[in-house]
Amino acid sequence: MKRLSALFLALLVASATLFAGCAPKVTSDTEPQQQPEGQQEGQQGEAGTISKEDMVVGFIYVGPIGDGGYTWAHDQGRLFLEEQLGVKTIYKESVPENQEVEQVLRSMVDQGAKAIFATSFGYMDYVEKVSNEFPDVKFFHCSGYKTTANMANYFGRIYESRYLSGIVAGMKTESDIIGYVGAFPIPEVVRGINAFTLGAQSVNPDVKVKVVFTSTWYDPAKEKDAAISLLDQGADVIAQHQDTAGPQQAAQERGAFAIGYNSDMSEAAPAANMTSSVWNWGPYYVEQTQAVMDGTFASHSYWEGFSEGIVDLAPLTANAPEGAAAKVEEAKAKILDGSLFVFEGPLKDQTGAERVAAGVQMTDQEMLSFDWFVEGVEGKIE
């Protein structure tokens, strides 16, 4: 009997700690902002519109905000939304890409969410399912391809920014070897590596980009080790498609240089970082939330780049080579006016075979299923 009661007590304590650890951390940190007097008119009434007081926007993140990278960038977008529209937002961090997504979505709807942004690829099917249950709530899924009447998808052409960061790296390298730490050999990462390589080659035709894959989005120490291995093999500039600043640290310690990703990583490695390819989700979140409030939402697939400001290149630091800023501006202007398209032929693959003929531009579909490296990349897609 004693044994039973002891076990029971322990289980109770254990489950209490368990819940303390993983109870849904749905947090709201905006207080409803006081409306200045005289601006109340026009807020309510019209059919299909939602007033600022009633508007709640939910965000689901795959990692912790503290990653200082991908999730952090999305959360900056959330904060921007709060600041711009003064609506209430709720969020939940570190939601795994499984059934739990549905529970989180439903709990957010219960809390009054009228629009929910689900920010990871693996959420797609769950978002689709729940969107059919709640036709009055608008769902936005990041980096996927499915839509329903009340579910849109969105992503950014970060490769445009990677092309520009490649220019900076290509001008900086003296060994003509640039190291690139990638997470997984999936089209999104491959596309980024190719765009980066083309950018580097546009200013330095001899450049080689050495790629290693870590098989993880998030492991600061392993990402750093991967970068060290590239530096050991002759690289003097490090770029990354990872969620932490580990590779930047490696470059700094070895006196090399680095290009960041997701958010401006110049503070993580002030002596090494030259610039970063960054996400700027805020404007899209504001625009879409406004549309939901105005009742003008329409389902869509959104994949834009510099033209809509959803991707950007962080300001070049003092570590960047002389003249790089001008080159970058020039290329950016060309991308904006359409005279430069990153994946325009002639493009050759690693074996030297021509994959895209001169003058031909790759289609979105081709870019979304990229499974080959351009010439000049050293690495293998498994």
Place this chain on the structure above:
Amino acid sequence: MEGFWNIFQAFSVVLVIGGTPLLFATLGELLTEKAGHLNLGVEGMMLIGAVAGFAAGHFTGSPLLAMGGAFLAGGLGAMIYGFLTVTLRANQVVSGLALTMFGTGISSYLGVNFIGQKMSAEISAFFSPVAIPLLSSIPYVGRVFFRQDPMVYLGYVTVALLGTYLYRTRIGLNLRAVGENPGAADASGINVDLYKYVHIFLGGALCGLGGAYLSVVAVPQWQDGITAGRGWIAIALVIFAGWNPFKAILGAYLFGGLSIIGFYFGNYFSAWNISQNLIDMLPYAVTILVLTASSVRKSKEKGAPKALGVAYYREER
């Protein structure tokens, strides 16, 4: 050939750094298991140590206090588990898992203000590599093992101390008795609960050091969830090492090496058509093999402590 050799040496240097957090955590779990307690909270204790070490270093600027804080915090974290499993005799697996979840949560919570912060230059300088006279001039071995940071050396010392303690001292013998047969140990006048508490504390403290090695020395910047699953690898490593601290250091470096080998020799692997996924899998496959082999042989020396995972009830002897 010289090029290959240089790369191999560079690889070995990183392997030792990658293996060191695993080594501390493995030694910690090993010590805990010697007392008959399976603590699956390694990941949690590492994270508690990582955040405590970072915080202590951040606020005091002292490298020794950083490591001391991690040691203490890891140990205190383990005491939650100790109270549940020694005094309340709760299920060890459940309690350990709860500790992992607790540690993960509390390290995120306490770390919120450190996000993106780096260790101070003074602390990083303290933990920068130091060459050991004479030994460091041995070809290859000197560069790889004796031109590392102080924590790597502390790892060597801990292995030696633990090996001596377990196999060459009276208290170590008593500890092993507690893990093998607590009833007999009790009868011979050993304070079983005290032994369990002390070693669960020390085990957690070593795990805390492993976590702090990542946040204070290796990375050294605060990142949420910085251990990224290394605690689970350490649990496998204890089995791999057959509960022997000397084999633990080999295992830790082997596992550390396998996780980065693809970065250095990826071109050879692709030439031979060996997938990176296969290499990532190897440590675990080897662990299963070791476990199978030692179970088949029923070796007394290499097996797990007999009373591992079993709560001890004095009145039911």
